[in-house]
Structures are given as structure tokens and as C-alpha cells.
Amino acid sequence: MARMIALVPAAGTGSRFGAPSPKQYLQLNGKPLMWHTLATLAAVPAIDEVAVVISPQDEWFDDFAWALPKLSVHRVGGASRADSVAAGLAALACADDDWVLVHDAARCCLSVAAAERLIATLADHPVGGLLALPVPDTVKRADGDGRVSATVPRNGLWLAQTPQMFRAGTLVRALDGGGADITDEASAIERLGLKPQLVEGDAQNFKVTYPRDLALARAILAARDAQ
Template sequence: MHSFYAIVPAAGSGSRMGGGLPKQYLPLLGRPLLWHCLNTLAGVSRIQRVALVLSPDDAHWRDAAADMAGLRGLQPVFTGGATRADSVKAGLAALRDVANEGDWVLVHDAARACLSVAQVECLIDTLADDPVGGLLAVPVADTLKRADTGSRVVATVPREAMWQAQTPQMFRYGLLCEALERFPAVTDEAGAVEAMGLSPRLVAADATNFKVTYPQDLALAAQILQARRDAAGD
């Protein structure tokens, strides 16, 4: 039996949101945005530890720490880097004392606040015996256009077999360490694994697991989370 761990890189500034407060600390239903995905990961019983990778000069964690108290298995790590890959590698280093080569690591975006326990459980159940690993993703439903530098359409891209990548992305500890060491210039962990000649598996999720990127996304995330609370009677 292999163990499961999670890494949440949260060392970025979220500049596209505007304002002075980093995106991961923006308020969402009375909690920092970051809290929501951490609470979900803490609610997955098979995940033993969650390495939260923060910037070494994070000035906002102290104010948010009280909200994070009580989240099972949370391990803040103040060694985040300039890139996503740097921060994920810092999280892998923080897990070195407990993780074996064959253990699973789930890497999740801090800004995907609407992740559900059911989505994580589905990912784990689907990939637990997979030889490579994989990621949550959604089949592309809209027509895709390729643009030139002047924002003019130059081609319509066939959407068949196209998927939009999400997180968590789940790979073996040893494989992920090697992939990110060899191919650090990637936008996600699956890209590094693909660069090694492997084919991660796509696990169908849904559009609620979106990434909060722009100010209007906060309102949508609040609606989704509140609807879940209402349905659960909370």
C-alpha cells in the first residue's frame, strides 16, 4: 500500500486579480481563498500531509494562520520559488522525510477554491493503480480560435480530443521529482511527465473546479460554495 500526500504551491502574487493582497488571501465566504482548497484536501482521509508552499517573505500568513488552525496534516513551508516548478520542488523536498519513491503526490492550485472531496476521491480511485498517474480535466466544449498578435482569428482549432487541464495532478513521488528536475520550464506537472515520454491519464471533472483568476471569479466561486453549503444544510 502506498501513501498519499498533497502539495499546494501558494508563493505567487496573483497579479491579474489587482489590488495589494495576494490572491490566495482574498476573502471568500469569510475565509481566505486558500483555506477552501486546504479544507477539502484535509477532508480526504487518505491524504496524510499537505505541504503548503509559501514565499519566504510572505507577510500575510500570520493573519491567515488562525483560519488554518485545525486543518488536518497541514505543513506550511516557506521556501517557495519564482516559478510553479520551483515551489512544487520545494514541496517535494518538504515531504522527503515521509514520502517513498512509489508514494503518490497530488499537486493542487491554491486558487481552485471549489475543489470537492468527491473530485479528489475520484482522482485517487481512478489512478491508484495507474502506471503513470494523471490529472483532473474537462473536455473542451467551446469552439477554439487561434489568434494573431492583433487579436484576429487565423484558424479554428478542432476541439475533438481537446481537454482543459485542472488540478490536482497526481504522480508518484519519485517520478515527479525526476520530471521537474529534468524539465522545470513547464506550466504544470503533467507537462514535465509528458516531456519524459509518458502519457498521463485524464480524469473527467467538471467546470466548478475552475481557477480563480480575475475579480469576477470570486463571486462565482462564492455562489458555488454557498450552494453546496445550502444543499448540505450547513
């Protein structure tokens, strides 16, 4: 029977954040930011294993008590997201038909409901797909001086989120050889000529990228805890 594995690449240094440690280890409501990410994935009944991929040189992970069910840790992270995902897949020795949900460590406000919606929608899909949001705002293209050069029609435009869910065998094949143009797993799958399914996500499932994002994440998580 095919397994359902959540894979969280977390080998990045978070250089844009400007913190003394990678952002996945910053404190958020009394826990490391990434703890919230992993706890949500572990709470999804359909997920059999939550695998976090960290750098072999990671100096922070062991400083925290994770105590989460289903969690496995793999110190095989690489220089890029694609490298870390590929190395994680190899370490997990996935069967070709296992489903893999790759999720950003910094999307700590993912809900169990959104993950379950993705899994239910793609259970019998021949390719797989990803959570995403239709672009709600008017989109402008800038020139080299930061001025508007064009207004881009937003019809058909979506903002990619994670998890992104694909069969392990297809994902291994898509990531083979890497490439700077692989910005997420879906883009790698697209290079094979396949068309991932878009599954509507949730605006709260945003990626913590800058220090100012922490306040919003704290508020979202605190509101959920209060329910």
C-alpha cells in the same frame, strides 16, 4: 506503505489580480480563499497530509487561523510553480512511491468527490494523471491583430485542471532542471516520454484568476454550505 500527500504551491503574488495581497489570502465567505482549498483536501479520507508551500518572504499566512487537520506549512516556495513544487517535495522527504496530488491554491471550489474520483481512477496506474475537462466550445486561433486565423478541431482537446497526481519519485525526476515550458506537472511528466491519464473533472473546479471570478466562487461555496 505509500503515503498520499496533497501539495499546494502558494508562493505566487497574484499580480494579475491587482489586489493588495496575493489572491490566495483574499476573503471569500469569511475565510481566506486558500482556506477553502486546503479544507477540501483535508476532508479527503485517503489523503494523509496536506502540505502548503509558501514563500520564505510571505507576510500574510500567519495573519489567519487555519486550524485544519493534516496541514503542514513549508516556507520554501520559489520563483516559479515548478520551483515551489520541487522544493516542497524535498522538504517533505517523500518516498519514491508516495502519491503526490499537486493542486492550485486558487482552485478553491474543488469537491471531495472529484478528488476521490481522481484517486480511485489512478490508484493502480503506472504513470498517474490529472483532472481535466473535454473542450466544449468551438476553438479559434487568433492572428497578431486579434482576428480569427483558423478554427481548431476540438476533438481530443482537454482543459487541464488540478489536482495532478503522480508518484513522488517520478515527479522529482520530471521537475529536475525546471524549464519555462513546464506549465503544470503533467507537462513535466510528458517530457519524460510518459502519458498521464486524463480523468474527467468538474466545471466548478475553476481557477480564480481575475476579481470577477470571486463572485462565482462565492456562489458555488455558499450553495454547498446550504446543502
